[in-house]
Amino acid sequence: MLAERAYAKINLSLDVFGSRPDGYHEVDMVLQTIDLSDLVWIEKTSRRGLEVGASVSHVPQDDRNLAWTAAAAFFRHTGIEASVRIWIDKQIPVAAGLAGGSADAAATLRGLNRLYETGLSLDELAEIGAGIGSDVPFCVAGGCALATGRGERLQRVDHGLRAWVVLVHPPVHVSTAEVYAAMRPEEYQNRAISEEVVTALRSGDVEAVNQLVSNGLTPATLRLYPEVAEVWKRAAHVARFPVHMSGSGPTLFCLVPAQSTGQRLYNAFRGFAKEVYLSRFV
Incomplete structure (x- = not known):
């Protein structure tokens, strides 16, 4: 085994x-x-x-x-x-x-x-x-x-950024296929920001990465699953960092520069959500 x-x-x-x-x-x-x-x-x-x-x-x-x-x-x-x-x-x-x-x-x-x-x-x-x-x-x-x-x-992509990640998982299962199907024509992108994100990662600047993180599926997910929008609203209220969504959701996350900051944010999120995780880049 x-x-x-x-x-x-x-x-x-x-x-x-x-x-x-x-x-x-x-x-x-x-x-x-x-x-x-x-x-x-x-x-x-x-x-x-x-x-x-x-x-x-x-x-x-x-x-x-x-x-x-x-x-x-x-x-x-x-x-x-x-x-x-x-x-x-x-x-x-x-x-x-x-x-x-x-x-x-x-x-x-x-x-x-x-x-x-x-x-x-x-x-x-x-x-x-x-x-x-x-x-x-x-x-x-x-x-x-x-x-x-x-x-x-x-x-x-090789970079040296050692960021911490605080995740909150809203109590809803999201269908990736439904999210993609719900995208509106105006929500498709005509340029990628990946090169800018990679440059920020290689600079080692968490704040710079935070300002660039984006997800083209976010509008569709929030339309289909209002529960995610509600948790996002609560997370944004207590966090002094930008709130982001991973994949088609529903998991939301904040990038923070230190474990101690992440722990404080974890504790704050636990005030309104059951599934909260403190993690870091591998």
């Missing part, structure tokens, strides 16, 4: 340029790994097939689970017969805009590669992951990256 960490991500930018012939949308994003994580346990069994379980009951335990899908794709790619059990200790909120399912899938690919000693490179694992979900290739390696296309084309 072995374990792999599955790290969440946040979007530091998310520009949407319109729909594609394949049904996805053309995007330009800066993605950043944070240390909020699930733990994925994988062990060989004496029985044929895949078994998937999780520490929370509302996570699917069949082919609707991306970890299951990732394992099936790994065994198809390698030709190895599947005889494994996967257990996910969930800490990342589900359907939260933090790529929790994609992170579990990526951790499953890395873990199976270790368990069966198949020697696949991260690039090869990312290629397998691209057929599972748009965020999986990024989650395979993590860190910081510029993602384009439908999110599967990655360019690594």
Whole structure:
């Protein structure tokens, strides 16, 4: 048996340029790994097939689970017969805009590669992951990256910023497909700000990054889910930092320069929200 960490991500930018012939949308994003994580346990069994379980009951335990899908794709790619059990200790909120399912899938690919000693490179694992979900290739390696296309084309971004992240998860499940479908034509961007975000990251200036963070899905999410708008209003009232949304939401976050500042903000958010997390860049 072995374990792999599955790290969440946040979007530091998310520009949407319109729909594609394949049904996805053309995007330009800066993605950043944070240390909020699930733990994925994988062990060989004496029985044929895949078994998937999780520490929370509302996570699917069949082919609707991306970890299951990732394992099936790994065994198809390698030709190895599947005889494994996967257990996910969930800490990342589900359907939260933090790529929790994609992170579990990526951790499953890395873990199976270790368990069966198949020697696949991260690039090869990312290629397998691209057929599972748009965020999986990024989650395979993590860190910081510029993602384009439908999110599967990655360019690594090296920077030295060590920011802290305070997250608040409103009690609602958001459908990414519904959010994209609800976008209005005037909400599509005609230019990406990713290069400016990357420059700010490399400068090490949290305030500069904070002023640039943007998310083209925010208007659609707030229209569809007024609960998110209400939590955003409360967060903005107590925070002296800008409030941002990750992915299609509903998770909101603030970037802060120090752990002590993050702890104070965490305590303030706990005054009105149950699910609050203090994390940092990985």
